[in-house]
């Protein structure tokens with residue numbers, strides 16, 4: 001009910017193609033206004049006397065609903081028909097934000113149906129939305145997490161998702177089109193194929209890393225929380241936890257205390273892309289991956305890359321390793337939210353600052369290099385600070401300080417995800433219809449310590 005003074009009512013009816021319940025039919029019969037997408041309005045019986053509103057532009061539709069409910073010439077009954085469970089990435093939020101308290105009759109969510117069609121459990125799945133939101137965050141979640149359901153939108157669908165992931169991130173796609181509708185189709189494909197096929201809206205895409213899913217089962221992992229795993233129980237791990245690879249990159253970033261401070265300034269989380277430039281043994285890269293971020297470790301030395309891969313496997317996380325020399329090698333990497341610079345001069349810091357959407361952390365062992373790093377970050381409009389830090393076990397001789405310079409882009413460090421933040425510059429490789437031959441030269445490989453690839457074919 002909308003207000004104590006009126007008996008007008010607002011109902012949100014979830015629709016998934018199943019026959020309507022008696023309760024839903026009754027509510028529709030007495031509706032004075034029925035609102036919904038074109039396909040939903042076509043799928044339900046609208047009584048002859050009722051007005052209809054096609055929900056294209058959301059604000060206009062919500063205004064019309066408000067107007068109907070606020071009328072004082074008797075009782076008015078509004079039924080909004082929406083897809084799946086309207087309380088899940090749906091219209092219920094917008095109505096509540098307008099002070100409405102709708103009665104909700106949910107149907108099965110498209111995500112629930114998609115996993116059922118694929119015959120998979122989904123309490124361990126991450127569900128992300130690219131519907132009216134940045135595709136980039138969904139892509140990063142798919143890079144980092146083995147089982148992701150992506151709610152898509154025209155222009156941010158299976159093909160766009162596949163182009164962003166292909167070829168560095170091998171995954172299986174289960175594309176579920178028009179679930180419960182007359183054109184329902186469920187197809188299992190590799191991203192390469194998904195880039196070129198035409199796809200029908202609406203669709204949900206399950207993005208699966210079969211090897212990691214199998215490995216989690218083999219390890220007998222049982223979650224207690226749905227969706228993303230909770231953050232790591234421990235971080236700023238001791239140097240001994242990164243046993244493989246070349247000797248450490250000097251003072252820069254390898255001590256646990258220094259790393260703790262750097263991680264605090266990077267703020268890695270699900271949906272982020274983090275670069276660890278001059279990655280050494282991959283300590284920062286691995287810690288960021290443990291927080292759920294997608295990560296690229298950039299390192300020019302092949303032996304060091306081998307060490308990073310071994311450490312990544314030991315920690316059972318996901319990190320892409322890009323062998324090459326910064327800043328040139330950075331050019332074709334996906335946009336980073338945060339960048340750690342453990343190696344390279346001011347030109348590297350500046351190149352990273354130019355691309356970073358949120359923050360850059362530079363660690364140098366030499367006081368003479370601090371001003372160059374500050375200038376590089378400030379030159380790219382980051383609000384920049386620097387500290388000298390020294391940590392040694394109690395009772396031991398004081399350690400030589402290292403210098404941490406960090407910069408944050410205004411308004412992005414604490415803001416919500418998804419819609420806000422600095423606009424991502426349009427870069428051709430992420431969105432253009434590239435073929436393998438056209439892809440820029442990259443030496444990026446995804447490491448997780450498991451072998452095998454997924455099959456292509458139809459789910460049913």
Ligand SMILES: C[S@@+](CC[C@H](N)C(=O)[O-])C[C@H]1O[C@@H](n2cnc3c(N)ncnc32)[C@H](O)[C@@H]1O
Pocket residue numbers: 083084085086087088089090108109110111131150151152153176177178179180181202203204
């Ligand atoms: C705003 S969200 C609404 C999600 C909805 N509340 C649910 O529970 O399924 C819209 C997105 O849901 C997905 N979706 C909704 N209905 C679908 C259907 N019948 N088949 C496949 N995907 C669907 C599509 O990704 C679509 O772009």
